[in-house]
Amino acid sequence: MPRLIFLGPPGAGKGTQAERLADQFQIAKISTGDLLRAEVKAETQLGLEAKSYMDAGDLVPDNVLVGIVRSKLESIDPGWILDGFPRTLPQAEALETLLTDLCQDYECVINLDVPDDVIVERLKERGRTDDREDLIRHRLEVYRQQTQPLIEYYEQRQRLSRVNGDRDISVVHEELKSLVSIAGSNGHVSV
Numbered sequence: 779m780p781r782l783i784f785l786g787p788p789g790a791g792k793g794t795q796a797e798r799l800a801d802q803f804q805i806a807k808i809s810t811g812d813l814l815r816a817e818v819k820a821e822t823q824l825g826l827e828a829k830s831y832m833d834a835g836d837l838v839p840d841n842v843l844v845g846i847v848r849s850k851l852e853s854i855d856p857g858w859i860l861d862g863f864p865r866t867l868p869q870a871e872a873l874e875t876l877l878t879d880l881c882q883d884y885e886c887v888i889n890l891d892v893p894d895d896v897i898v899e900r901l902k903e904r905g906r907t908d909d910r911e912d913l914i915r916h917r918l919e920v921y922r923q924q925t926q927p928l929i930e931y932y933e934q935r936q937r938l939s940r941v942n943g944d945r946d947i948s949v950v951h952e953e954l955k956s957l958v959s960i961a962g963s964n965g966h967v968s969v
């Protein structure tokens with residue numbers, strides 16, 4: 779059962795590619811952004827807490843995210859794709875603990891590389907409420923400061939694969955598909 783983590787800046791295509799791979803391999807896609815937006819829409823306590831951070835283009839506190847991901851991973855089948863989590867070093871460390879508790883491991887971490895100017899254009903077209911140009915630039919800054927260090931974190935663990943995300947969706951998908959198949963056959967998945 780493939781278990782993957784998607785890194786990459788906002789607008790790199792993580793959601794789109796994660797969805798395609800989840801369909802392909804019949805596994806769950808866990809998008810923390812989608813989960814948070816559902817909480818905001820349902821006006822739950824958690825949603826109310828998260829909303830101000832999301833509206834400002836900032837990250838929601840780590841403890842909130844770790845709780846969401848823990849309850850999700852505990853309740854689904856063992857194959858999954860994480861889209862948008864972890865986004866900070868404390869989240870990455872919490873994920874290691876969580877997976878040890880669940881006797882699971884991940885086989886690869888994929889970083890989708892896309893240049894900033896392409897991202898800004900893509901996100902302006904997407905038109906979500908947090909896709910205003912000033913907020914996009916702020917989210918990119920937050921990404922550089924808080925999430926980019928994860929690239930080195932996973933590189934040191936020899937799990938990182940870099941993929942050029944500035945190409946046609948189906949070309950990127952084909953590359954990801956073969957990458958996942960190769961990672962699986964290398965036996966990185968322990969359970």
Ligand code: AMP
Nearest residue numbers: 810811831832836837838843862863865
């Ligand atoms: P996304 O749809 O992945 O771009 O996420 C939208 C917003 O949800 C982000 O700008 C953050 O405010 C919040 N969010 C999603 N995932 C996380 C995470 N792992 N840690 C902190 N905040 C997150």
